[in-house]
Every structure is written in C-alpha cells, then in structure tokens.
Amino acid sequence: MTPPRRPSRKRGRPGRPAKQLTSQPTSRNAYSDTRQWLLKQHGPVCAYCETRLKPEKMTLDHVTPRRGQTAYDRRDNLVLACPDCNKRKADLHILAFLVARPQRAANLLRYGDHLSPMLLDLAREIAGPEAVALAAKLADPDYPYSD
Numbered sequence: 001m002t003p004p005r006r007p008s009r010k011r012g013r014p015g016r017p018a019k020q021l022t023s024q025p026t027s028r029n030a031y032s033d034t035r036q037w038l039l040k041q042h043g044p045v046c047a048y049c050e051t052r053l054k055p056e057k058m059t060l061d062h063v064t065p066r067r068g069q070t071a072y073d074r075r076d077n078l079v080l081a082c083p084d085c086n087k088r089k090a091d092l093h094i095l096a097f098l099v100a101r102p103q104r105a106a107n108l109l110r111y112g113d114h115l116s117p118m119l120l121d122l123a124r125e126i127a128g129p130e131a132v133a134l135a136a137k138l139a140d141p142d143y144p145y146s147d
Contacts, residue, residue, distance in 0.1 A: 035060055038080045047079035047111035048104045063119055065091045076116040098126045106131035110138055
C-alpha cells in the first residue's frame with residue numbers, strides 16, 4: 001500500500017511573504033529611456049556591425065537573451081542593434097554570435113561600454129588585444145580621431 005500524498009505547497013499562502021524577483025519587469029518607459037540614452041551616447045549605430053541608420057530604425061537588443069526572464073531587462077544588458085543583426089542574433093547565446101564574427105566583439109567594446117563586466121570581459125577575450133587597445137583609444141575623450 002502506498003503512503004498518502006502530502007498536500008502540495010501553494011505559492012502566496014497567507015502568512016508567507018511573496019517570492020521577490022531579483023529585477024523588476026522593465027516598463028515601456030524604461031525601454032524608451034534606455035533607447036534614448038544609448039542614442040545620445042553613441043548615435044544610431046549598431047553595436048554589432050557599426051551600421052548607421054535613422055534613429056527610428058534602430059532596435060534594442062538583449063545581449064544575453066531574455067528567454068522569459070525579467071532580470072535581463074537591465075540597461076547593462078541592452079544595446080542598439082540594426083534590424084539585421086537583431087534578427088541574426090535572435091536567441092543565440094552571445095558567445096556563439098560573437099565567435100562567428102570577432103569584429104562584432106570589437107564593435108561591442110566600443111558601443112557597449114555600459115554593459116556588465118562579464119559581457120565586456122567576454123568581448124575583450126574574443127576581440128583580441130589590438131581591438132581592445134583601439135576601443136580604449138576611441139573611448140578616450142582626448143583622442144583626436146573618432147572614426
């Protein structure tokens with residue numbers, strides 16, 4: 001004879017605090033603010049291929065795909081991307097996307113300087129020392145050449 005089943009615990013039972021998310025869902029206003037901030041920082045340039053488009057054509061891309069998780073909606077995981085790169089990357093892991101074309105990693109260093117340290121370390125490793133040095137030069141406000 002099998003033992004009786006224990007009653008399952010239900011979320012949100014009275015007397016127990018609700019489970020807290022590590023990051024609150026991002027509102028449309030927050031996305032709009034991030035988009036405007038990125039446009040002001042870098043202009044309408046794709047962080048992966050450096051294509052320049054009209055600002056309204058640029059998309060916001062989650063560097064680390066969301067896959068339903070709200071923690072990835074933070075500014076340190078979002079970049080401007082052209083529609084082609086956004087479509088190509090889709091839900092690919094960033095490592096696979098950057099390794100396929102290491103120049104993307106070099107571009108990400110330049111246009112993704114606000115990203116999390118983990119993502120920047122990954123981009124530096126893939127881009128190589130010359131690209132890292134160039135990105136550092138171009139980020140220096142006293143460097144006389146921007147492009």
